Amino acid sequence: MDNVTVLTFTMTAYAVIENYKHGLFLLFLSLYVATVSLNLLLIAVIAQNRELQKPMNVFVCLLCFNEMYGSTALLPSVMSVLLFKTHEVSVKWCTAQVFFLHTYAGAEFCILALMGYDRFVAICYPLHYNTIMCHSKVMKLVVCVGLYPPVVFAGYFCLTLQLSFCGKTIPKLYCVNMELVKNACSNVPYISVLGFVLILFLVIPQVIMIVFSYGQIVRVCKKLSKESQGNAFKTCVPHLLSLLNYTIGSMFEIIQTRFNMSHIAMEVRIFLSLYFVIIPPITNPVLYGLGAQIVRVHIIKLFIKYKTLPSKVAKRVTTA
Template sequence: MDNTTSVTAFKLTAYESMDKYKHGMFCVFFLLYLAAVVLNSLLISVVHMNPELHHPMNVFACMLSVNEMYGSTALLPAIMALLISETHEVSAKWCSAQVYFLHTYAGGEFCILALMGYDRYVAICYPLHYHTNMSKSKICKLIALAGLYSLIVFGCFYSLTLQLRFCGKVIPKLYCVNMELVKNACSTASYISIAGLSILPLFVVPQLVMIILSYAKIAKVCSKLTKEAQIKALKTCIPHLFSLLNYSIGSCFEIVQTRLNMTHVSVETRSFLSLYFVIMPAISNPVMYGLGIQLVRVYILKLFFKYTILPKRVGSLGTVVGK
C-alpha cells in the first residue's frame, strides 16, 4: 500500500460550535489543565519526599498520576491551541501522534487500575505476607508491565493505521482518534475496524478479569471478618473503586460515540462526554488518593492555614487489614 498521503492536515469541526465563546472555553481548559498538573504533581512530590509513604498502593497512585499528566498533556494544550485557531486544523503528523498518545494513555490507565485492585487483594487477603508478596522488585516488574503493555498492544494495531492513505480531512471531534482517521482513508479499510474490535478485548479483558477476581476474593475474605474489620477493608478500597468507576464511565462515553451514530446528541454534549475519560480522572484521582494520605492533608493545612503541628505517625493508603 502507498504510504504517501494526499491530505496533510485534518479539520476538527467540533470547534465551530464554540467560536462564540472560545475565549471563555480557553480559560476553562487552561484552569483544568493547571489543576491536573498541580494536583498530580503535589501527590507525587509528597509521596516521593516521605519514605514512610513508599507503600505499594501509594506508588501505584503516583504511577496513575504520571499517566494522567501524560494523557492530559496530549489533549488539553492542543485543545487550547485549536480554540483560538482560525482554521481549527492540525497536521496529519500531529493528529497521528495524538492518536497514539491518547490510546496508550487509556490502555495504561486501565492496567494501573488493575494492579491497584491486585494490591488491595494481597493487602486484605494475605496481610501477614503483604510486604513479601509486594516487594520492591515485584512492584518494579508490575509497573514496567503496565507501562509496556498498552504501548506494545496498541502499537501493533496502530501500525495498520500508519499504512493508510487519507483522502478525507474532516474529524467531527475536539481531538484525533484512531477510528476517525480510518473513516478518512481513501480505501474502505474495513479490516482495520475489524482489527480494532478484535484488539479491544486485549485492552480490557485481562485487566477486567484481574479486577473481578481480586474483588471476588476480597468479598469472600471480608465475609469472615468482623463488621469493624469489614468497614476498615472497605475504606482502603473506596479510592480505587471510585477511580475505576469514574474512568470506566468516561471510557464508555468515548467508545459509544466513536463507534455509533450520535448525531441526535448536541455537539456540546458529545464534546463534553468525549473529554471525560481524560479530564475527570486527572483531577479527581489525586484528590481521592491525597485525602487518603494524612501528610497531604497536613501539608495543605500548613499551606493555607499555617498549620505547623505534624502528626507523630503518617497514615497511608497501603494500610493492611488484619483477618
C-alpha cells in the same frame, strides 16, 4: 504515510463552540494547570516521605504520571486549536495524538487493575503482603504497565500509519484512531475489526483481574467483623471511585466512536468525549490525596512547612 493526499484534518467540533472559545480556553487552561499541580503535589508528598512509599502509593504515583501524560496530549492541543480560525491540525500531529491518547487510556486501566490487585493482597493476605508485594515485584509490575499498552497498540497503529487519507473532517476536539480510519481513501474493515480486538486485549485481562480481586475481597470480608469490614471497605473506596469514574468516561468515548450518536446534541457529545481525559486526572489526586488520612496529614505538614519557612528566614536575617 508516503501516499497521503490530505495533509490536514478539519476538527469540525470547534465550530460548535466558536462563540465561547475564549471562555473555554481559560477553562481548559485552568483545568490543565490544576491537573498538573495536583498530580505533582501528590507525587512530591509520596516521594518525600518514606512511610508513604508503599506499593499502593507507587501505583498512585504511576497513575499521576499517566494522567499528566494524557492531559498534556489533549489540553494544550485543544487550547491551541481554539485560537486558530481554520481549526485544522496536520495529519502528522493527529496521528501522534492518536498514539498518546490511546496509550494513556490503555495504561490507565492497567494501573487501576494493579491497584485492585494490591487491595486484594492487602485485605486477603495481610500477613504476607510485604512478601508478595516486594520491591522487585512492584518494579516489574510498573515496567509491565509502562510497556504493555504501547506494545499492544503499536502493531495496530502501524497499520494506520500506512493509510492515505482522502477525507479531512473529524467531528471531535481531538484525534482518535477510528476517525482516521473513516477518512482513509480505501475501505479498510479489517482495521475496525483489529481495533475491536485491541480493545479486548487492553480491557479483558484487566477486567478479569479486577473482578477476581474484588470477588476474593468480598469472600474474605464476609468472614470478618463489621468493624473490620468497614476498615477494608474504606481502603477500597478511592480505587472503586477511580475505576467507576474512568470506566464511565471510556464507555462514553468508545460508544461515540463506533456508533452513530447524531441524535444527541453536539455539545453533549463534546463533553462526553472529553470526560475520560479531563475528569479522572483532576479527581484522582483528590481521592488519593484527601481520601487517605496519612497522605492528607503529610500534605497539610508540607503546606505548614512552606508557610512558616519565609518567616523563619526573615527572623534569621533580622537577628543577623
